[in-house]
Amino acid sequence: MPPERAGRAAALILITALLFAILCPAVSGAGGPPDHANASPQGIESASKAPNENKGRDTPEETPTPLPSPEETVTPADTPTVATPEATTTDAAAGNNPNPGRQGAAPDWFVGFTLLALLLIVAATVLGARYLKRPPEEETGSAATILSGAHRTVLSRPPGFPPELAERYDRVAFVGRGGLGQVFSAVRRDDRRTVAVKIPVVYDEATGKTFMKEMRFWEDLAHENIVAVYSVNILPVPFVEMEFLPRTLELLEKPLPVETAARIAAGIAAGLAYAHERGVIHRDIKPRNILLADDLTPKITDWGMSTTLAASRDTSITGFTLAYAAPEQIAPERFGRTDARTDIYQLGAVFYEMATGKAPFSRENLAGLAEAILQKQPVPPSEINPDFAGLDQIILRCLAKDPADRYRSAGEVLDAIRAVMGGAGDERT
The missing domain is CATH 3.30.200.20 (Phosphorylase Kinase; domain 1)
Structure with a gap:
C-alpha cells in the first residue's frame, strides 16, 4: 500500500476508534445504576414507614406490612417461597423493581445521539473500505x-x-x-x-x-x-x-493484405524519393521507423543514421539493424559505399516482411545472419504467400545483392508498385 494511502487509512481507523470511545462510556451509563440494587433491610424499613401518598382519599388506609425478622427471612432450600400481594405492594412502595436493569430509562435526546453516532461509525467504515479497495491509478488524479x-x-x-x-x-x-x-x-x-x-x-x-x-x-x-x-x-x-503518431508498422499483425502492404510500401517509396531528391539518405529503414496515421498512411521517422549523398563515403557510422541491413553496410569493401540504393534495399526487406510475416533472412546468430545477407538469395514471397505473386519481381529486385541490380531510385520503385496495383499509393486513391 502506498504511504499516502496508508496514512489516510490510519486516520479513518483513528476517527472510528474515537467515535467508539465517546459512544461506549455513554451507552454503558445510559440507564444508570439500579437505585435499590443494594438496598439494606434498614432502607426497606424506612421506605415502609413513609407517609401514605393516598392519605385523605376515600379508599381505606393501607396497613404497612411488618418486616420479617432476620430469622424469618431465612427459607430452607427445599421450601418454596410464595409471594403474597402484601409483599408485592411493599416491594413496589420501597422501590425494589423486580427488573433493576430497566431502572432509569435514557432520555430521548440521548437515544438520538446514540443512533447518530452509530450511523457515523457505519458510514466511516463503509467509506474507508471503498477507499482502500480503490485502484491506485484513480488516486493519482491529474x-x-x-x-x-x-x-x-x-x-x-x-x-x-x-x-x-x-x-x-x-x-x-x-x-x-x-x-x-x-x-x-x-x-x-x-x-x-x-x-x-x-x-x-x-x-x-x-x-x-x-x-x-x-x-x-x-x-x-x-x-x-x-x-x-x-x-x-x-x-x-x-x-x-x-x-506524434502512436502506432508503428512493427505493431501491425503480418502478413498484411496485398492492397494494404502495397499502399504502405508505395508511401515509404514516395517519402524516400522526396528525401533523395534533396540529397538525404536514411540508411535505417525498418518497421519500427515507419509510423502510421489512423488511415495507415506511412511516415518515416528517426533520421539518426541519415547523411547526405555527398558525405556517404564516410563508413565510420555503423549503426543499423542487421535484419534489414544492405550488403554494402556489412561489407563496404566488397559492395561499395552506401547511397540511395541502400534505402531501396531496406524498403525491399520491409516489403518482404509485410508480404510474408518475416524478414528476408533469419539465422540464430549474427554471424550466420550476416553471411546469409551477403551470400543467400531470399525465398520468393509468393512461395510463402501466393497472394503476392504479382509483386515478387519488385520485392526481389529491391533485395538484389549488387546495388547496380536494384532500382536506380525510389521513384522507380513507386512507379513499379503503381503499375502492378493500378495506382496503389497515389494520393488520389
Whole structure:
C-alpha cells in the first residue's frame, strides 16, 4: 500500500476508534445504576414507614406490612417461597423493581445521539473500505492519465524527461528509445496539442553533435510520408518537437493484405524519393521507423543514421539493424559505399516482411545472419504467400545483392508498385 494511502487509512481507523470511545462510556451509563440494587433491610424499613401518598382519599388506609425478622427471612432450600400481594405492594412502595436493569430509562435526546453516532461509525467504515479497495491509478488524479490507444499510464514527468521542459509540456509519457535519443509523447501547454519530444540519451559532445546533425537533415524535410518536425532547439536542453503518431508498422499483425502492404510500401517509396531528391539518405529503414496515421498512411521517422549523398563515403557510422541491413553496410569493401540504393534495399526487406510475416533472412546468430545477407538469395514471397505473386519481381529486385541490380531510385520503385496495383499509393486513391 502506498504511504499516502496508508496514512489516510490510519486516520479513518483513528476517527472510528474515537467515535467508539465517546459512544461506549455513554451507552454503558445510559440507564444508570439500579437505585435499590443494594438496598439494606434498614432502607426497606424506612421506605415502609413513609407517609401514605393516598392519605385523605376515600379508599381505606393501607396497613404497612411488618418486616420479617432476620430469622424469618431465612427459607430452607427445599421450601418454596410464595409471594403474597402484601409483599408485592411493599416491594413496589420501597422501590425494589423486580427488573433493576430497566431502572432509569435514557432520555430521548440521548437515544438520538446514540443512533447518530452509530450511523457515523457505519458510514466511516463503509467509506474507508471503498477507499482502500480503490485502484491506485484513480488516486493519482491529474498526475496520471491514460492516453487513447496508448494503453499505458502517463506520469506527469516520467524518468528521463528533462525538468527544464516541464513548463512547456505536461502529460508526458515515454514512447521509445533508440541509439541516439529517447522519445516522449507530451501535450503542449499553450495549445493542448499532443506532440512527440525527442531528446538525447546522454548529454556529451559526441552525442550532441550527432543529434543536432540528425535534426538539421530532418528539419528540412516536409512531406506527407515523413514525420513532420515542429521545433528544434538546444535551450534549455537539446530537444526536437515533432508530429506524434502512436502506432508503428512493427505493431501491425503480418502478413498484411496485398492492397494494404502495397499502399504502405508505395508511401515509404514516395517519402524516400522526396528525401533523395534533396540529397538525404536514411540508411535505417525498418518497421519500427515507419509510423502510421489512423488511415495507415506511412511516415518515416528517426533520421539518426541519415547523411547526405555527398558525405556517404564516410563508413565510420555503423549503426543499423542487421535484419534489414544492405550488403554494402556489412561489407563496404566488397559492395561499395552506401547511397540511395541502400534505402531501396531496406524498403525491399520491409516489403518482404509485410508480404510474408518475416524478414528476408533469419539465422540464430549474427554471424550466420550476416553471411546469409551477403551470400543467400531470399525465398520468393509468393512461395510463402501466393497472394503476392504479382509483386515478387519488385520485392526481389529491391533485395538484389549488387546495388547496380536494384532500382536506380525510389521513384522507380513507386512507379513499379503503381503499375502492378493500378495506382496503389497515389494520393488520389
